[in-house]
Amino acid sequence: MLKISKKILLGVAITSLITACATNIAGRKQIMLVSENSAIQASKQAYVNTLKPLEQAGKLDSNPQVVRRVNRITDKLIQQAIILRPNTRSWEWSVKVIDDPETVNAWCMAGGKMAIYTGLLNKLSATDDEIAQVMGHEISHALANHSAERMSVAMANNLALNLLKTTTDASAKQMSLATAAAQVALTLPNSRTSESEADKIGIKLAAKAGYNPNAAVTLWQKMAQAGGNQGFEFLSTHPSPENRQQALKAMIPEMMPFYRAAKGK
Ligand SMILES: [Zn+2]
Structure with missing residues (x-):
């Protein structure tokens, strides 16, 4: 009797710890401490926290021309993302341009909260096709639930807890552990498996949105060189x-019909 109840207790403990064990759109099983829904909720607050100081410093969406360009590209990618994963229609998709010419970065949090830094646009002299590859790749990380995976890593390694303990920002002290994990997750490296998944999904989203798949190769060439x-x-x-x-190059022939069909529309 005692043995059974111990087993049950252990089972309860494990299921309460592992809140999600699902298969992502790339077909890979993920075991996670953070469910996608909690990741989306936490990311909403993390997005606000991340952008607020930038907005106050006048570093958000300061060039309307660049904002229009980025929005035009991400709107088309979002349409394709919703076709691939229809439940993402309810996501509160959003993209912000961060005016920081020294930082080469872009990201997409759980739930479709995106940002791109002007450093990426300028230092790479990125074409529209290349921007579509970057943002398609970032959106794919969110679609394949990689954001929740990285949040789980932040939780498991107490990184979120450390952020809460060490922050001197009064408003940040109020944030939940999950929000802290969502913020820390932005700075953690994706696994190489996640990278391959995002490359594969991203190049397809971009091709279907009418962006040249060859740009996936030139983007990473520029990124590596610079x-x-x-x-x-x-x-x-x-x-x-x-x-x-090489892996991206090998995908191009399969992507060209999607690209041509989208361009012909
Ligand atoms: Zn990536």
Whole structure:
């Protein structure tokens, strides 16, 4: 009797810890401490927390032309994301341009909360097709639930707890553990498996949105050439999977019909 109840207790403890064990859109089983829904809720607050100081410093969406350009591209990608995962229609999708010419970075939190830094646009002289590849890749991280995975890592390693303990910002002290995890998650590297998944989904979203798949290769070439000695933030959170450029190049023939069909519309 005692043995059984211990087993039951252990089971309860494990199920309360592992809140999600699902298969993502890339077909991979994920075991997580944070469910996608909690990741989306926490990311809403983390997005506000991250952007607020930038807005106060006048570093948010300061160039209307750039904002229009980025929105035009992400709108098309979002349409494709919703076709791929219809339940993301209810996400409160949003993109902000962060005016920071020194930072080469872009991200998409759980629930479709995105940002791109002007450093990425300028230092790479990024074309529309290349911006679509970056944002398609970022959106794919969210679609494949990688954000919740990284939040789980932040939780498991007490990184979120440390942030709450060490922050001197009064408003940040009020935030929940999950929100802290969502903020820390932005700085953690994705696994190489996640990177390959996001490359695969991202190039397809972009092609279906009418963006040239060849730009996926030129984007990572530019990123590697310019970022090798400059330590781009983007490269520290997006480690290169084996043969990334060759793998992307190999996908191009399959992507061209999607691209041509979208361009012909
Ligand atoms: Zn990535």
